[in-house]
Amino acid sequence: MPSGHCISTLEGVILKADQGFLDLIQRSEDAVIGLSYKAITDPRDLERSARMLLALEDGAAPVRLQKRYIRPDGSSIAANLLVTRFADPGRLISTLFWQDNGRALPPARLWEAALRIRYVHTARIKLFGDELSTDPIGSLLVGIYLAEAEGRNISLAEVAAYSKISSSTAARWMIVLQKRGVVQLDGDLGRSIQFTQAGLNKMEAMLATVYQVPDAALIVA
Numbered sequence: 001m002p003s004g005h006c007i008s009t010l011e012g013v014i015l016k017a018d019q020g021f022l023d024l025i026q027r028s029e030d031a032v033i034g035l036s037y038k039a040i041t042d043p044r045d046l047e048r049s050a051r052m053l054l055a056l057e058d059g060a061a062p063v064r065l066q067k068r069y070i071r072p073d074g075s076s077i078a079a080n081l082l083v084t085r086f087a088d089p090g091r092l093i094s095t096l097f098w099q100d101n102g103r104a105l106p107p108a109r110l111w112e113a114a115l116r117i118r119y120v121h122t123a124r125i126k127l128f129g130d131e132l133s134t135d136p137i138g139s140l141l142v143g144i145y146l147a148e149a150e151g152r153n154i155s156l157a158e159v160a161a162y163s164k165i166s167s168s169t170a171a172r173w174m175i176v177l178q179k180r181g182v183v184q185l186d187g188d189l190g191r192s193i194q195f196t197q198a199g200l201n202k203m204e205a206m207l208a209t210v211y212q213v214p215d216a217a218l219i220v221a
Contacts, residue, residue: 003097010090012037012053024079024098026071042068042076055153056085056092064148064194066111078109111149113210117142130164139163140173144183144193145203153192 004020017032025032025040032040041049045067052065062082070076079098086093121142125133143162147154154162160170174193177183182199186192195203 003095005096006032006094008037008092008094010053010085010092012049012092015091021096024077024096025069026073040069042070044068051152052083053092056083062095063153066149109211110204110207111146113207114142114145114149116210117207118146125164134164136163136165136169136173139165140170140177141182141203141206144195145200145207148194148200155191156193159193 004018004022004024006014006017006021008014014032014035014037017029022029022032027040037049038046048065049067052063056063062084065081065083066078067081068076068078077098079096082095084093085091117138121133121135121139140159140163143159144154147159156170156174157167160167163170174183174185177199178185181196182202184194184196186194
C-alpha cells in the first residue's frame with residue numbers, strides 16, 4: 001500500500017515532504033514546501049481538517065483522519081492520515097496511506113457508508129422510537145468510526161450519547177471490545193477510544209458490504 005510523510009507547522013504549512021506524499025498529490029517539492037494544507041485539501045473536507053488541528057494535543061496518540069486531496073488536474077484522491085503533534089518546536093507529523101490494503105473501497109466511500117448507516121438508524125428512531133431502535137454494538141462501532149474518519153477524538157460519554165445508551169452500559173461493551181482486540185482505550189476509559197488496526201480492518205470490511213449486496217440476498221423467498 002503506498003504511503004507518504006510530511007512535516008508541517010501547527011497551522012498546517014508544509015515544511016518537508018517525502019516522495020510518497022509528492023506522488024500522492026502529484027506536485028513537485030518546490031511547489032509544495034511553504035504551501036498550506038488548505039491549498040491541496042478538497043473543499044468538502046476543509047472543515048473536518050480544521051477540527052482535527054484543533055483537537056490535536058502535544059504528545060498524544062496520533063489522530064486518524066480520512067480526507068481527500070486535490071491534484072493539479074482538479075481530480076481528488078482519498079487518503080488515510082495519522083497526524084501527531086509535537087512541541088519544541090511545534091510540528092505536525094503526518095503519515096498518509098492511500099489506494100488499498102485489501103480494502104474493497106477507498107476511504108471516502110467507507111466514510112460515506114458509515115454516514116448511510118447512521119442516516120438509516122436516525123430514520124428508524126424517528127419512525128419507531130428509541131425503544132425499538134436499540135443496536136448498541138452497531139451504534140458504538142459506527143460512532144467510533146465516524147469520529148476517526150472525521151478527525152475527532154471520541155470519549156466514552158460521547159459514544160454512549162451517540163448510541164443512546166448509558167455510559168455504564170457503553171463502558172461494559174468497550175471492555176468487551178478491548179478484550180476482543182477491536183478497540184484501544186487511551187488511559188482512562190472516559191478519555192479517548194480508537195480502533196486497533198485489526199478492528200479498523202474489520203469495520204471497513206463490514207462497511208464495504210453496504211455497496212456489495214449480492215443479487216441472491218435480494219431474492220425474496
